[in-house]
Amino acid sequence: MQLRAAGPRRPQDLRTLSDIPAVLAEGAVPAASRPEDMPIFPVALAAITSCTNTSDPKLLVAAGLVARKARSLGLRVPRWVKTSLAPGSPAASSYLRRSGLLEDLGALGFDIVGFGCTTCIGNPGPLSAPVKEELDAGRIRPVAVLSGNRNFPGRVHPDLDLGFIMSPPLVVAYALAGRADVDLAAFDFRPELEIDGVRRGAGGRNGDGKIRAARPVRLADLLPTQAEIDAAWAAGQDRLDFARDFSLAVENPMWSRLEAPGGAQFPWDPESTILRRPPFASASEGSQLGRYTAHPLLVLGDDITTDHISPASAIPADSLVADFLVERGEDRADLNVFASRRGNWEVMLRGAFHNKTVGNRLGAGLEPPLPVAHTVHAPSGDVVPLWEAAERYRNDGDSVVIVAGERFGTGSSRDWAAKVQRLLGVRAVIAGSFERIHRSNLIGMGVLPLIAPADVRAQLGQLRPGDRVEVDAAAGDLAPRADVAVVIHHADGTRTPFTARAAVETELDVELLRAGGVIPSLLRSTIEAAG
Incomplete structure (x- = not known):
């Protein structure tokens, strides 16, 4: 059996550990710019995180056993690695403590920082000072390793575009290595530092005075056997942990102390920076279907994820x-x-499309390049934030669309990825293909998803400011998987007509688009039912 990790930018890209150095080498930093006391691809974040990958107690136990073996060998996590442990359930704290493994994990920096969503969804906190300094100087390409679900560029941290998903015990092992550009199975974990003039990699005393064996320390020396995992789990488990710890979490007095308004209607505070009534939460929001000619607000490539759209x-x-x-x-x-x-x-x-790895092709050839979350307002030629361009188009009575490549909206089923497009006034998204949940969410927000035929996708990707897109999507003509006539009106006066397919699968989808989305539909039906 080969050990594997997924990355460095998509969870579907499964790699053997031996493949990872070559994958990373494609984006290496020039030799003249390399740091002196840090690897080029340092592990910046090492996080045992996510409800999904910590829900198997034996995986957490295995991680604890790696930490225990590392402690016994005198291994330590390098100073630049930021470590964390965030199980999905507070029961993990109980069985890890009972088995003695919580102390072992804590000794390597994997203390519990919370329960639930942390690094996996982008809540790791700041990078360590050494990593931040070298990153700002352009001397490193820092990497995140995590037991989470997603590793899209910028997801776990806005400054990180490289990340590998792996099991909790491998997270601990990579943290000990401190670098991602090695074949971990063949790596010697002995630190190559000198303490009191003794090179620790050649044997000698550690900083705590303990003697280290001179022989290499390999991954096989750290990974526990199935028998060791079973024994540690048997020593730590108590079937009552899950119900008991869940009850304690629910009964936390902090919940009961939260103030909540009374009354039949929520008292929206227009000054709040946390909770505001959104424009789409209104029965007056109408359908965006029809025949119109639109400016492209963004022209994007493949694999634009929901993390790119709404971080x-x-x-x-x-x-x-x-x-x-x-x-x-x-x-x-x-x-x-x-x-x-x-x-x-x-x-x-x-915050829409506020991700530095999103390339808006409307800015192709511009110097300087488009700043993050900016576009070109075609009528004026101004480079402005997306939301400002959208507001200008709206005030002028102009429609906007988004053009994208394959797998638009892949990743988490993040409803706000569809909501921000409605807020930007996007009437349709024309793409090579859609991730199924995001397709549904777009329809739920009244935004029409259109699949472009293969023979025009290259032209769509070359749209520039001044080009416009005519869409003929009358509400009365729309049906599941219906053909929709589209014409590209190029700025030079030429036209490229083609037929797109509505990525609309059911009659309910059609009804929601005609209603302007699920929220206006529900509000209107509720009001009508009340008389």
Whole structure:
């Protein structure tokens, strides 16, 4: 059996551990710029995280046993690696403590930082100071290793575009190695540092005075056997842990102390930076179907994920989103993450496509390149934030569409990825293909997904400011998988007509698009039922 990890940018890209160095080498830093005391591909974040991959207690036990063996051999995690443990259930704390493994994990820095969503959804906190310094200088390509579900660029941290998904015990092993550009199975884990003039990699005393054997320490020396895992689990388990610890979490007095308004209607606070009533939560929001000619707001490539569209990670302190919040009294040093602000539609609107790896092809050839989450407002030629361009188009009565490549909306089933497109006024997304949940979410927000035929996708990807797209999607003509006439009106006066297919699968999809989305549909039906 070969050990594997997935990455470095998509969870479907499964690699053997021996393949990882070659994959990373494709983006190596020039030799002249390399750091002196840190690898080029340092492990910046090592996180045992996610409800999914920590729900098997034996995987956590295995990680604890790797930590225990590493302690017995005197191994330590390098100073630049930020470690964390965030199980999905508080019961993990009980059985790990009972088996003695919580102490072993903590000794390597894998202390419990919380339960539930942390690094996997983009809540790891800041990078370590050494990594941040070298990253800002352009001397390293830092890597995240995590037992999470997603590793899309910018997902776990806005400054990281490389990440590998793996089992919890491998997370601990990579943290000990401190670098991702090695074949971990063949790697010698003995640190190559000198303490009191003794090279630890050649044998000698560790900093704590313990004697180290001179022989190499390999991954096989750290990974536990199935018998060892079973024995540790038997020593730590108590079937009552899950019900007992869940009850304690539910009964946390912090929940009961939360203030909640009374009354039949929620008292929206227009000054709140956390919770605001979004424009789409209205019965007056109408259908976006019809015949129109639109400006492309964005022209994108393949594999645009929901993390690209609506990030959940930290709000960058130097961003326009941060400026918006600071103007309203927030502390620039404590803005939290986008996910904590998803009740505020204005923050999420400004955070739309706020990912440095998103390439907007409308800016092809521009110097300097388009800043993150910006586009070209075609009538004026101005380079402006997406939300500002959308507002200008709306005020001028112009429609907008988004053009994309294959697998648009892949990744997490993040409803805000569809909501921000509705807030931007997007009437249709024309793509090579759609991820199925995001397709459904777009329809739920009244945005029409259209699949472009293969023979025009290259032309669509070359659209430039001044080109426009005519869409003939009358509400009365729309049906499941219906043909939709589309014409590209090029800025030079030429035309490219083609037939797109509505990525509409059911009559319910059609009804929702005619109603303007699921929220207006529900609100109108509720009002009508009340008389």
